[in-house]
Amino acid sequence: MRSLFTLFLIVSLAGCGMIPKPQFGRDAEIDPLTELMEEFHEQSKPAFPIPVAVYAFRDQTGQYKPQANVSSFSTAVTQGATAMLTQTLMDTGWFTPVEREGLQNLLTERKINRQGKGKDAEALPTLTDARLLFEGGIVAYDTDVSTGGIGLEYYGIGASELYRKDQITLYLRAVDVHTGKILLSVSATKHIFSQELRAGFFRYLSLNRLAEAEMGYTTNEPVQLCVKQALETAVIEIINRGVDKGFWTAADS
Numbered sequence: 001m002r003s004l005f006t007l008f009l010i011v012s013l014a015g016c017g018m019i020p021k022p023q024f025g026r027d028a029e030i031d032p033l034t035e036l037m038e039e040f041h042e043q044s045k046p047a048f049p050i051p052v053a054v055y056a057f058r059d060q061t062g063q064y065k066p067q068a069n070v071s072s073f074s075t076a077v078t079q080g081a082t083a084m085l086t087q088t089l090m091d092t093g094w095f096t097p098v099e100r101e102g103l104q105n106l107l108t109e110r111k112i113n114r115q116g117k118g119k120d121a122e123a124l125p126t127l128t129d130a131r132l133l134f135e136g137g138i139v140a141y142d143t144d145v146s147t148g149g150i151g152l153e154y155y156g157i158g159a160s161e162l163y164r165k166d167q168i169t170l171y172l173r174a175v176d177v178h179t180g181k182i183l184l185s186v187s188a189t190k191h192i193f194s195q196e197l198r199a200g201f202f203r204y205l206s207l208n209r210l211a212e213a214e215m216g217y218t219t220n221e222p223v224q225l226c227v228k229q230a231l232e233t234a235v236i237e238i239i240n241r242g243v244d245k246g247f248w249t250a251a252d253s
Contacts, residue, residue, distance in 0.1 A: 034229065037091055040236050044243075045251040046094040053100040053130035053177075054089070057081045060137040077141050077168065078224040081231070085134065085172075088231050094239050094248070098128050132183075133175040136234075138227065140169040145191070159199040166192040168226055172234040174242070184241050188234040190226045195219050 033041075063076040078084070082101050089095040099106050110124055145167045151160030173185035198216030205211050242248050 033091060034232060036229070036232055036236070041093065044239070047249045047251050049094060049096040050132055050248060051098055051128055051130050052089055052095045052132040052134055053098050054082060054086050054134045055100045056137075057085045057135070057172075058137045060139050061141045063141050076143075076223065077138050078227055080224075081138060081170075081227060084224075084228050085231055085235075088228070088235050089134065091232075092235060092239065095132070096128075098130050100130075130177055133177055134172065135175060136170060136172040136185075138168065138170045139187075140167070142167045142169075149196075156203040157201050160197075162196045164194040166194075168192060168223070168230060170227070170230050170234065172231070172238065174238055183247055184238045184245075186234050186237045186241070188230040188237070190230040190233075192221045192223060192226050194221070 059075060059077040059079055059081065061077055065074045065076050086097045086101070089097050106127075113124060143166045144164060146165045147163065149160060149162035152158060153160075167189060169187060169189045171185065171187045174183045175181070176183050196216065196218040198214065200214040200216075201212065203211050239248075243250055
């Protein structure tokens with residue numbers, strides 16, 4: 001029995017070196033373009049960028065992070081989707097976003113600029129108007145869409161694997177500013193996966209001696225990255241549909 005425990009202890013200590021551990025002290029870095037965006041850049045380029053505006057792209061789910069026996073006021077979905085959509089539109093190269101989320105701040109600064117220069121100062125140029133308006137929001141966040149796992153335990157030694165799949169859904173539409181018509185509308189869904197791996201040992205070596213060991217780790221996809229991927233998919237789909245319908249043209253057309 002002791003030899004069995006010793007063997008498991010050696011395997012456990014050796015396995016600890018294979019378990020992913022967080023690396024502290026790493027420097028901050030700029031988020032690179034995703035593979036989806038890089039592939040899109042290689043396939044299609046615009047004849048000219050279209051000025052667009054995004055006033056708000058909000059979380060419309062109203063859901064909070066689930067916590068057992070605790071009242072949580074932290075939202076389950078990011079509240080910065082407007083900034084993420086604006087960045088995504090800019091990254092495509094097809095659109096030139098104009099500032100609308102902080103429009104009041106911009107107008108205030110322009111007013112201060114005029115007052116500071118006096119009457120003899122040159123007039124500020126007019127603000128760039130948008131040709132398209134992008135609207136929509138995150139409409140659903142479903143937890144535990146599917147759960148499952150597998151495990152085995154024998155004679156106090158066991159291992160198991162569990163997974164959980166959540167789902168997020170958003171809608172995005174492009175509106176013609178001149179006519180008010182909704183030119184295109186798409187929805188995108190992204191699954192969010194969580195996984196847990198563990199192994200343990202539980203054995204009474206004698207009447208008063210209990211041996212117990214456990215190791216494992218969990219991985220969770222960040223929700224904000226899943227929102228970003230869904231936004232990129234929706235924006236690229238709107239661009240492709242717009243090209244097919246003749247709303248805008250590619251440089252190689």
